[in-house]
Amino acid sequence: MFGYTFQWNQALARLPKMLDGAAVTMEVAVLSMLIGIALAVLLTLLRLSGSRPLKAIATTWVEIARNTPALFQIYMAHFGVASFGIHFSPFTSLLIGITFNNAGYLAENFRGALKAIPDTQTRAGRSLGMSQLQAFRYIILPQMLRIAFLPMTNQMVWAVLMTSLGVTVGMNTDLYGVTQDLNALTFRTFELFAIAAVIFYIITKIITLGARLIASRLFRY
Amino acid sequence: MIEIQNVHKSFGQLEVLKGIDLTVQKGEVVTVIGGSGSGKSTLLTCINGLEPIDKGRILVDGTEVHAKSTNLNKLRQKIGIVFQQWNAFPHLTVLENVTLAPRKVLGMGKAEAEAIAEKQLKHVGLGEKLSTYPTRLSGGQQQRMAIARALAMSPDYMLFDEVTSALDPQLVGEVLETLKMLAEEGMTMICVTHEMAFARDVSDRVAYFHKGIMAEIGVPEQLFNDPQHPETRKFLASVR
Numbered sequence: 001m002f003g004y005t006f007q008w009n010q011a012l013a014r015l016p017k018m019l020d021g022a023a024v025t026m027e028v029a030v031l032s033m034l035i036g037i038a039l040a041v042l043l044t045l046l047r048l049s050g051s052r053p054l055k056a057i058a059t060t061w062v063e064i065a066r067n068t069p070a071l072f073q074i075y076m077a078h079f080g081v082a083s084f085g086i087h088f089s090p091f092t093s094l095l096i097g098i099t100f101n102n103a104g105y106l107a108e109n110f111r112g113a114l115k116a117i118p119d120t121q122t123r124a125g126r127s128l129g130m131s132q133l134q135a136f137r138y139i140i141l142p143q144m145l146r147i148a149f150l151p152m153t154n155q156m157v158w159a160v161l162m163t164s165l166g167v168t169v170g171m172n173t174d175l176y177g178v179t180q181d182l183n184a185l186t187f188r189t190f191e192l193f194a195i196a197a198v199i200f201y202i203i204t205k206i207i208t209l210g211a212r213l214i215a216s217r218l219f220r221y
Numbered sequence: 222m223i224e225i226q227n228v229h230k231s232f233g234q235l236e237v238l239k240g241i242d243l244t245v246q247k248g249e250v251v252t253v254i255g256g257s258g259s260g261k262s263t264l265l266t267c268i269n270g271l272e273p274i275d276k277g278r279i280l281v282d283g284t285e286v287h288a289k290s291t292n293l294n295k296l297r298q299k300i301g302i303v304f305q306q307w308n309a310f311p312h313l314t315v316l317e318n319v320t321l322a323p324r325k326v327l328g329m330g331k332a333e334a335e336a337i338a339e340k341q342l343k344h345v346g347l348g349e350k351l352s353t354y355p356t357r358l359s360g361g362q363q364q365r366m367a368i369a370r371a372l373a374m375s376p377d378y379m380l381f382d383e384v385t386s387a388l389d390p391q392l393v394g395e396v397l398e399t400l401k402m403l404a405e406e407g408m409t410m411i412c413v414t415h416e417m418a419f420a421r422d423v424s425d426r427v428a429y430f431h432k433g434i435m436a437e438i439g440v441p442e443q444l445f446n447d448p449q450h451p452e453t454r455k456f457l458a459s460v461r
Contacts, residue, residue: 124308128322221354
């Protein structure tokens, strides 16, 4: 077809390297989620706080994260801050960019989840002598994470896929970066990227199925 | 002793408490009756400081609830409150619902907190439901769990805010029995209720609230059989 001869063997021979790349992709995605969730909880607390400046900081973060391209966020974390003499490795820049994005989206998810939890839950906690923070930590947060669990799974999938944007800041150790480098060496473009796509697909499938399993174990109520 | 002195409270333009004076002695059971909007529930949430007040003061064992220097978290450990909506924590089992505050607020160890929780849950007839999640319980069972949860903090006072109003009629009895049991054990209680038979049965004194004013207070026999205030007479005639 179109005079193109598929040479799958040549591409498949590079599979181990691509799988190493997949591991780096997972590393970035998992780290960006863990830090992203922690930051999103913090942003949620800031938005709940009575302080105007703190609210403004959180709102600005969420607005930028959700209303600008992820590519821009990663680019800024590398070349943008470099203008001020701050230099991050491609890995760090990618991690910062995706974490920033995750935190913004998750904070918005958490806000929605919070609205679904009645105020009387906090009141019940406070009436037992808990501080505002204790009531949040032990009563509100666990319920919030449950409600937001599905959106969190989606964000995790999105984080994996966003790692492909790392190539724009010179990332070449993740799945997409490795594939791009191998392509430059072998020109087996279709085969290599088809394999990469399959690996991405398998990773995201494992995440969604794994999340379902975790949910069934964790949320027994 | 709970001393309520000339307490005023407004929500916006609406004044719901217009100068309430009431002293509840240790070991006393006072029930508060009255129509909806009479301010009786608001009074309870003011006593444990969940709501600020505009004027007057409330003293619990001599501590002024709304003074700036008062540690409300500490004070609330003495005052248990159970609401109309029982507010079970859905993500925790029945046992965990009851152990949470003793562990996190009082800093109790797991074993000690569980022993206390088990005792309280057995006390209210939920000894078989320890590992059940609240959503699997009936409203009456959830309400009894909420009572056990408050009791696990070993409070000196218990406030009950229409605890049977949201229950199906056939579940009201089991919760009232629990309250009666507590009263007989000598717990100091203020119960806001619509259950007149219960009020007559367990109270040392019954107070009738009308439009933010305590119109009348007296021993049950007097208040129910020989009400002095015209509004009390009207109210009692309407609920009979």
